[in-house]
Amino acid sequence: MANQQMTGSEILLKCLVDQDVTEIFGYPGGAVLPIYDAIFNQNALRHILVRQEAGAVHAAEGYARSTGKVGVVLVTSGPGATNAVTGLTDALMDSIPIVCLTGQVPTHLIGNDAFQEADTTGITRPCTKHNYLVKTVDDLARTVHEAFHVARGGRPGPVVVDLPKDVVQAPGVYTPPNKIKLKRYDPQVKGDLKAIKQAVELLAKSKKPVFYCGGGVINSGPAASQLLTQFVRLTGYPCTLTLMGLGAYPASDPQFLGMLGMHGTYEANLAMHDCDVMVCVGARFDDRITGKLDEFSPGSKKIHIDIDPSSINKNVRVDVPIIGDVAHVLEDMIKIWKSEQAKPDQKALKGWWKQIDEWRAKDCLKYTQKGDVIKPQYAIQRLYEATRNLDDVFITTEVGQHQMWAAQFYGFEEPNRWMTSGGLGTMGYGLPSAMGVQVAHPDALVIDIAGEASVIMNIQEMSTIAQYRLPVKVFLLNNEYMGMVRQWQELLYGGRYAESYMESLPDFVKLAESFGAVGLRAEKPGDVDGLIKEMLAIDKAVIADVKVDKLENCFPMIPAGSAHNKMLLGPEDKAEKPVTEDSMVLV
């Protein structure tokens, strides 16, 4: 078998099969026709035809994030590749393993401004973890196998393999992954034991500790979440999660403080600000988390566990850096904690929890559902109540207010259940992502908690959803505004709502029907429960158009450039804490 002559396209597909790929998301075009012809002639790989390449990458992201596998995308040269750029950047920012195969004009035409030619490796260099241009069929198998190795290894990310048409047409020989020596890219997974020991000592002596954990825990695999939960419970310390980390620690656990950051809970942010030891596990101190950098957690010693050395000391200087895979490091930490018989200062810890409970008593997420208008928070809370006890539920979101409300009001008990665009904040992510999740989990309940402005950005994927009969539910919080833009305009730009109102929106019920899906609508608070019940009972795709309060703001909020303890808790706070000129430049 190994020496049998095959075409480049056949070699490519064999590589995918040997890398455990079963589904790919793509869109054909001239440069990838040989590959599509090879797909036509086989049954091992299922191809999902999207309606635009951006949808393919987001679908692969949802697929990857909900399964832990590498998501695979196949697009054509030129516009196919450039349309994929947003998704690739999204995957890079959120560390999602993607292999994106792009067609390319034949090698002898590269550089000639040929039809549908783009410098794909040049364009995607800054938005991929790594990329390749395969110049001969002899390099094809090795390159594709290495691409998977790079995409899933270390801190995961997107990898582009650019495939000139003549290369995939040429005859060649396949080499299986076990016959290829990967010389490059070997990230450190075991943490330095001395540093781990130092971290445990620091933690054990701490009087006001906090665990601050992120998407790295989820990327490290389900075992990492279990180890994290075990360790947090062993210590009795409080734990907060980033947007990307939700699900890494059970939301219903009393030691969970909720999400932290710009729209995180009061107790989580104040605990971060006042703690004396912070353990950052697989998170990266980004600006949505830290707020004003020089006032970020001023009195704490910081321990940082990350597989990517470039995340250490990037924004915040840490005292104990530990480079390694979260699961490996946590395993060692638990071992050392137990063998040293670490005994936290229970009296101090009790005082710390008392303080945290006082912050909790503020009830920072409270809202009032009264009158005839549906509060968006209420709609999400009802959705959560109706689905929390179901077995197999996945939530995706678009980007904006609804995303933050979903993060605040939907509780996740397990990792890999929550798909959202964190780092890049890509509107239009949720619908294709939900599609990818549903492809990976055909029998699961997959809900895209959406805003009307975002969902329209990739609404064409309703057609894909129809073609593959994917029963994706779009739970649409429709306020007829780009809600987060409008909120900032209200808070920072004197209520001048420049271009944030969405006129001429489609009738989402009819839109759903036109794609063979079911459209539902709720206009009064009393309709919400019925709508959710109906939506869950339908085994087809649904767009549930929930008309919510148009002017509701997302609180709590740390205005950009402010410190954690300068949080706005609600509308009554905003007059007292005006936003400074300095922070106006920040986003």
Add this chain to the structure above:
Amino acid sequence: MTPKQETENAHTIAVLVDNEPGVLARVTGLFSGRGYNIESLTVAEVSNEENLSRITIVTSGTPMIIEQIKAQLSRLVPIHAVKDLTIEGPSVERELALVKVGGSGEKRVESLRIADIFRARVLDSTNESFVFEIVGDTGKLSAFIELMKPLGLVDVSRTGVVAIARGTEAL
């Protein structure tokens, strides 16, 4: 503590990379994309059998930025080794410049006299010009070029810094 409060220093960083298309663009793209400085950059193949090139970068920044630059470089797939020659043990640095000086009479003689002091060699000579070759550290080259300005400096071509650690260690 913000990075602003710290002083910026020049560092010479040696990088061993796979000699493949795009690797230089990856390195320079990293610097431009993240807003780091490049004061000088040289690159050439150093091992034909292993297909390796060596890049020497002179950059400046606060200790936190320099640490970032090294970490960011290290995680690029085609990069095998990154070494900060400025802080990791003693090293030697050299740069070569070709300096063209035009003119005649007294100034022409003076340029030749200074070239002799700096141990610059004459590579080319016409009745109205010299091309000098000078090797040394960056400061010496700059001083020489400065002195040539009033004597009819026409053109300069510099290689940028190459550097290597002292002692027996390889990169």
